[in-house]
Amino acid sequence: MIQVQLIENPQGIADCPGFKSAGVAADIREKGDLQRLDLALVTAEQPCNAAGVFTLNDVCAAPVHVCKAILSQPNMKVAGFVANSGNANAATAEQGMRDAKEMSAIAQLETGIGSPFLVCSTGRIGRKLPMGKIKSGIAAAAHALSSETQASLDAADAILTSDTRRKCATARFTYQGQTLTVAGIAKGAGMIEPNMATMLAFLTTDLEVDNAALKDTLVQACNQTFNRISIDGDMSTNDTVLLLANGKSGLVPNDSPELLQAFREAVLQVCDALAEKIVGDGEKVTKLVELVVEGCQSEQDAEKVARAVGNSLLVKTSWYGSDPNWGRLADAAGYARVGLKEACFDIHYDDVPALIGGLPQDSNLAQWKAIVSKKRFRITLNLNQGSGSFRLLTSDLSEAYVDFNKSE
Amino acid sequence: MIQVQLIENPQGIADCPGFKSAGVAADIREKGDLQRLDLALVTAEQPCNAAGVFTLNDVCAAPVHVCKAILSQPNMKVAGFVANSGNANAATAEQGMRDAKEMSAIAQLETGIGSPFLVCSTGRIGRKLPMGKIKSGIAAAAHALSSETQASLDAADAILTSDTRRKCATARFTYQGQTLTVAGIAKGAGMIEPNMATMLAFLTTDLEVDNAALKDTLVQACNQTFNRISIDGDMSTNDTVLLLANGKSGLVPNDSPELLQAFREAVLQVCDALAEKIVGDGEKVTKLVELVVEGCQSEQDAEKVARAVGNSLLVKTSWYGSDPNWGRLADAAGYARVGLKEACFDIHYDDVPALIGGLPQDSNLAQWKAIVSKKRFRITLNLNQGSGSFRLLTSDLSEAYVDFNKSE
Structure with missing residues (x-):
């Protein structure tokens, strides 16, 4: 090759x-x-x-x-x-x-x-x-x-x-x-x-x-x-x-x-x-987030979840604030409405588990915080319901974005 | 009655x-x-x-x-x-x-x-x-x-x-x-x-x-x-x-x-x-916007347009900045993808035309500005393709929202 x-x-x-x-x-x-x-x-x-x-x-x-x-x-x-x-x-x-x-x-x-x-x-x-x-x-x-x-x-x-x-x-x-x-x-x-x-x-x-x-x-x-x-x-x-x-x-x-x-x-x-x-180089972006959604019934479903999470204001603002708020990730993944089952749902920050089978891994809190404080990190959501996956490269949302776009 | x-x-x-x-x-x-x-x-x-x-x-x-x-x-x-x-x-x-x-x-x-x-x-x-x-x-x-x-x-x-x-x-x-x-x-x-x-x-x-x-x-x-x-x-x-x-x-x-x-x-x-x-009383909302979408082929289409516009960050930030940026409204309405035809598209701020049949009514600029500077106003989008309509009550997006939600 x-x-x-x-x-x-x-x-x-x-x-x-x-x-x-x-x-x-x-x-x-x-x-x-x-x-x-x-x-x-x-x-x-x-x-x-x-x-x-x-x-x-x-x-x-x-x-x-x-x-x-x-x-x-x-x-x-x-x-x-x-x-x-x-x-x-x-x-x-x-x-x-x-x-x-x-x-x-x-x-x-x-x-x-x-x-x-x-x-x-x-x-x-x-x-x-x-x-x-x-x-x-x-x-x-x-x-x-x-x-x-x-x-x-x-x-x-x-x-x-x-x-x-x-x-x-x-x-x-x-x-x-x-x-x-x-x-x-x-x-x-x-x-x-x-x-x-x-x-x-x-x-x-x-x-x-x-x-x-x-x-x-x-x-x-x-x-x-x-x-x-x-x-x-x-x-x-x-x-x-x-x-x-x-x-x-x-x-x-x-x-x-x-x-x-x-x-x-x-x-x-x-x-x-x-x-x-x-x-x-997105407008006033401070963090780059690689969002990987796995285990969906189709790639289309995985894309829906990735876009719901990646475009959620509450998720994006929490990234901006370096807040490892996985609850907002779960909420956004849920309203993509692809049949997510909480008891089968895993979330990782880089390689550190935040949620496994719907159960919070609270003892890792310090590690999640360190990860979402970085300029670039990966979040993996696994629905464990199939082999459909999707990767979305997204960003945080800063106050400066709002200020920048409030007029032209 | x-x-x-x-x-x-x-x-x-x-x-x-x-x-x-x-x-x-x-x-x-x-x-x-x-x-x-x-x-x-x-x-x-x-x-x-x-x-x-x-x-x-x-x-x-x-x-x-x-x-x-x-x-x-x-x-x-x-x-x-x-x-x-x-x-x-x-x-x-x-x-x-x-x-x-x-x-x-x-x-x-x-x-x-x-x-x-x-x-x-x-x-x-x-x-x-x-x-x-x-x-x-x-x-x-x-x-x-x-x-x-x-x-x-x-x-x-x-x-x-x-x-x-x-x-x-x-x-x-x-x-x-x-x-x-x-x-x-x-x-x-x-x-x-x-x-x-x-x-x-x-x-x-x-x-x-x-x-x-x-x-x-x-x-x-x-x-x-x-x-x-x-x-x-x-x-x-x-x-x-x-x-x-x-x-x-x-x-x-x-x-x-x-x-x-x-x-x-x-x-x-x-x-x-x-x-x-x-x-x-939405989080850090400064303006209430009544978004009326009319003239769609169905109510479902009208709802899609209303939600695309009402949830667009660029639209919401422009409202926050009192910027009558109807171009962002048209852009968001377009990506709802309900078959909008530019030449049939009207936009009004309250009762003042901004776009009629796809043509900007630039002479009204001062009036649009006065309207989007108010605490509450109405925007009407008419696709002129049918009788489906939808009204969404939405809000602007402020820097304070981002600040407020960056951590809990």
């Missing part, structure tokens, strides 16, 4: 041969801030195969509709993508659709590339895109396009909103002496919940992968990673994950099961690393 | 003829606090018909199981109820069941009444009831039983946990020259969500109503009231609403459709008033 590994110190799109990036300050927030990078442009040396995974929200932002339309065309190839932060272009009706299409068209015009650009927006809902600023921003970005590291970092910065840290992850592996790459950048921070988060993620690879295989690979990776994280339980209108393959390496995974497997693994690793970075 | 009215300045159980109450300080929290009332005992002059509505949580507290067992007996009559705050007797396994049964038996023993007592507990989950304190508390309460107002207020106070205010509501009406009463007391505060809240409510009436009609009346009233409030989305393990009818008036609603109708209306009014008091 081919060894796939995340690299240390990933630098974003530039890690992948054959792509150029730019990130510029376009003042999309219309606050006169000419320092803050808020528009990213990425293109490839040659048109790319591409796949996307999108929010399931009924209220879907205009750029999501535009991406879906582009990606649904047979034998479609894309030039790259253009993305802005500061304005979501969501709940903007027909004008929003026109603006998203125009944003894509401007990128084509300014770069002089014949294939269409995918388009993403993130930020405040319900405001019209400032198209003048979008236009001059894209022109500046087209001019700045480069395969250098700094341009790549600028693009990774330009998609951030309330994130406090840039999010890059790159996986590499070797096949027949050649090094192959899947590089990714992401933004997260708020409205983080499955299917998907208020998150954007962009992955690029130099492998030659057809659109169907790209889509299949991306869907599977998202289900295992981005769809298993939660910060505040709010699903966004704009969530988008794109995967672009420029084929520069000339290697075609579909020709080799071994190579395909390595490619899938690389995409999974990059998505997993980005998902973890998103939760770790 | 008989006119049913809530009375001003309700005093709890004592408003209803033929019942006695007591509330005593039993130090159930085991903190040596001999001032805080934490055990309530209520009995009737004669055995009562009774009905109960309980939490749907899989993790159901021991007293809930005991109440259900008592109420399931044919032609059952009860002596009254005993309730403690400070300890939920939930997730306490077999010992918890023994303790709840014993608590009920002690009430019988100390009052010398032959019929069983219903039993309720509220407070911290996962701790054994301090049975010595329960025992001496019930003995003191049995001694203090009285039909006087002070005893009634003491009982209403003894069931409170993090509530800041006593919650009483009484409805009265006249039939054939006779005044009839439905009196109620409740506790709420945290873990407030449908089916039901972490709430206890106790209603009494001097009408003669059979158990089946009591149950039917109570279920319908709860569905219209307690099951349509939400503070933090957490459903408790102990939620219980009891309705006791002592028949002292000698009037039998089942003999007269008009009387039955008035009785049902009285129960509904009392439940509605108590539900509203519960949300208004």
Whole structure:
């Protein structure tokens, strides 16, 4: 089996041969801030195969509709993508659709590339895109396009909103002496919940992968990673994950099961690393909690329990307060209503039992307290009724989250 | 139609003829606090018909199981109820069941009444009831039983946990020259969500109503009231609403459709008033929001939308910050996934349009701001796709909530 590994110190799109990036300050927030990078442009040396995974929200932002339309065309190839932060272009009706299409068209015009650009927006809902600023921003970005590291970092910065840290992850592996790459950048921070988060993620690879295989690979990776994280339980209108393959390496995974497997693994690793970075940098998050639900009658049941517990305000606030309040865990698990039986219910903090067969293990109290005081810990709930399991990466809820979100 | 009215300045159980109450300080929290009332005992002059509505949580507290067992007996009559705050007797396994049964038996023993007592507990989950304190508390309460107002207020106070205010509501009406009463007391505060809240409510009436009609009346009233409030989305393990009818008036609603109708209306009014008091006194709530969802294809769909919006952290924090962020409302309505179509979607703050047919009514911004700055306001979401509607009474989410719940 081919060894796939995340690299240390990933630098974003530039890690992948054959792509150029730019990130510029376009003042999309219309606050006169000419320092803050808020528009990213990425293109490839040659048109790319591409796949996307999108929010399931009924209220879907205009750029999501535009991406879906582009990606649904047979034998479609894309030039790259253009993305802005500061304005979501969501709940903007027909004008929003026109603006998203125009944003894509401007990128084509300014770069002089014949294939269409995918388009993403993130930020405040319900405001019209400032198209003048979008236009001059894209022109500046087209001019700045480069395969250098700094341009790549600028693009990774330009998609951030309330994130406090840039999010890059790159996986590499070797096949027949050649090094192959899947590089990714992401933004997260708020409205983080499955299917998907208020998150954007962009992955690029130099492998030659057809659109169907790209889509299949991306869907599977998202289900295992981005769809298993939660910060505040709010699903966004704009969530988008794109995967672009420029084929520069000339290697075609579909020709080799071994190579395909390595490619899938690389995409999974990059998505997993980005998902973890998103939760770790969630708005005003102080703790990262790995919630493992086991012993359910199905994976669906386990997911219900994990989401009930992981999104419970009372559970999240108790984590914030380093209070090993397993009673709240049991309460939330109970209202998932998958037929939990108290006498068969176990809870562990890391490896320390809190509840075994419904009986509190009070003598371990000092150990539970030490565990929930850590920055990262694991809680395992076992219903002992079957083999269904689900792992959710979630977070605490702090006073600072409320303060941060009380106005925009 | 008989006119049913809530009375001003309700005093709890004592408003209803033929019942006695007591509330005593039993130090159930085991903190040596001999001032805080934490055990309530209520009995009737004669055995009562009774009905109960309980939490749907899989993790159901021991007293809930005991109440259900008592109420399931044919032609059952009860002596009254005993309730403690400070300890939920939930997730306490077999010992918890023994303790709840014993608590009920002690009430019988100390009052010398032959019929069983219903039993309720509220407070911290996962701790054994301090049975010595329960025992001496019930003995003191049995001694203090009285039909006087002070005893009634003491009982209403003894069931409170993090509530800041006593919650009483009484409805009265006249039939054939006779005044009839439905009196109620409740506790709420945290873990407030449908089916039901972490709430206890106790209603009494001097009408003669059979158990089946009591149950039917109570279920319908709860569905219209307690099951349509939400503070933090957490459903408790102990939620219980009891309705006791002592028949002292000698009037039998089942003999007269008009009387039955008035009785049902009285129960509904009392439940509605108590539900509203519960949300208004939710943990660290600063605003009460009446969320009305209309135009859905079914009531179930409307409920899904209402709960998605009413439980969204981002929506609740924006209310707290007096930010008329209708974009977050639209986002949350969208992830309820009932097939919302943006172009048919209207949002109003009180009577001021924010979104009409998916188009923002930005010129009203100053008015929206004024409305969400109020202590109480209404938001109407209309999907314009059918006639299904749902009203949810909900609240904002404050930093103080997080602070308050970060440890117990």
